[in-house]
Amino acid sequence: MKIAFFSTKKYDMDFFNHANKKYNFDIRYFETRLNEKTAILAKNFDVVCAFVNDNLNRDVLKILKDNGIKLIALRSAGFNHVDLDAAKELGLRVVHVPKYSPYAVAEHTVALILSLNRKIHKAYFRVKENNFSLDGLLGFDLHGKTIGLIGTGKIGRIVANILKGFGMNILGYDKFPNDEFIGEYVTLDTLLKKSDIISLHTPLNKETYHIINKDNISKMKNGVMIINTSRGGLIDTQAVIEGLKSKKIGYLGLDVYEEEEDIFFEDLSSEIIDDDTFVRLTTFPNVLITGHQGFFTCEALTNIAETTLENIYNFKNNNLNKNIVA
Numbered sequence: 001m002k003i004a005f006f007s008t009k010k011y012d013m014d015f016f017n018h019a020n021k022k023y024n025f026d027i028r029y030f031e032t033r034l035n036e037k038t039a040i041l042a043k044n045f046d047v048v049c050a051f052v053n054d055n056l057n058r059d060v061l062k063i064l065k066d067n068g069i070k071l072i073a074l075r076s077a078g079f080n081h082v083d084l085d086a087a088k089e090l091g092l093r094v095v096h097v098p099k100y101s102p103y104a105v106a107e108h109t110v111a112l113i114l115s116l117n118r119k120i121h122k123a124y125f126r127v128k129e130n131n132f133s134l135d136g137l138l139g140f141d142l143h144g145k146t147i148g149l150i151g152t153g154k155i156g157r158i159v160a161n162i163l164k165g166f167g168m169n170i171l172g173y174d175k176f177p178n179d180e181f182i183g184e185y186v187t188l189d190t191l192l193k194k195s196d197i198i199s200l201h202t203p204l205n206k207e208t209y210h211i212i213n214k215d216n217i218s219k220m221k222n223g224v225m226i227i228n229t230s231r232g233g234l235i236d237t238q239a240v241i242e243g244l245k246s247k248k249i250g251y252l253g254l255d256v257y258e259e260e261e262d263i264f265f266e267d268l269s270s271e272i273i274d275d276d277t278f279v280r281l282t283t284f285p286n287v288l289i290t291g292h293q294g295f296f297t298c299e300a301l302t303n304i305a306e307t308t309l310e311n312i313y314n315f316k317n318n319n320l321n322k323n324i325v326a
Helices: 010-022 058-066 084-090 102-118 120-128 154-164 189-195 214-218 237-245 276-281 298-316
Strands: 003-004 026-030 048-049 071-074 093-095 146-150 169-173 197-200 224-228 249-255 288-291
Touching: 010 026, 010 276, 010 298, 048 298, 058 084, 071 298, 084 093, 084 169, 102 154, 102 197, 102 224, 102 249, 102 288, 102 298, 146 154, 146 189, 154 169, 169 189, 214 237, 237 249, 237 276
Parallel strands: 003 026, 003 048, 048 071, 071 093, 146 169, 146 197, 197 224, 224 249, 249 288
Antiparallel strands: none
């Protein structure tokens, strides 16, 4: 099997080359992202391996199909960047990695909560400059506070378990309740009204798009903390900016951003970012943004590589594959 690997970073090559010792697939790594202009690079390959910010719309899929691609192997859990209807029409199979390390994302969620609350990122730079003043670093006890989890899948449930250990009250909202969730299921309105911290752990679809919007923000507590380590499109960024300006939102922690495609995973330290909305977010002292690194642990990258190549192996050998999404 010949695999065209897009959006490649060094860590991708390290983990996939190690996992590929078991299969000996012919992998060609491309640094470029997959889009209408770069899809032709996959000519004469059997499989395209794509990541979250690669573009897999109908036009791209058509180019891939016309150039011999049979399988789209996503090395991610999310697949909202893929036109699944077009893939089915074109006869392209799509597989993903449903579980790589829910602990990685859950622990990063808690890291954002702790860092925002106790101003760890600010304290670090103060001490580097021999400034040991505590002014402006005041936080609050998590013990006794209420966290509302929108989405109680594996990641959401792990976040609940961790924060239960801090003595927090746990609320959850999910259209598909899970018996393993240790918190209390409530309506979305109740969660918004009662939560001191709101954390998003739901897939992005038509129902959840901009679930954090102007109307829902108005129902929240004053000074609420919002955390998003799931999908950027869950948040209406303009509405959140207004919430920050009015001080309705007291803290915002993001590991994803709605228009992150041209920003995240790249070194832009010598570039001018022309996304005015993103730049505006970075000006708030109570906003902490990480560049989609929630998944970035050794365990997660190992699982991603192993599962992706196993998906390709199963496709090649016509084995039953539970990770098919189209």
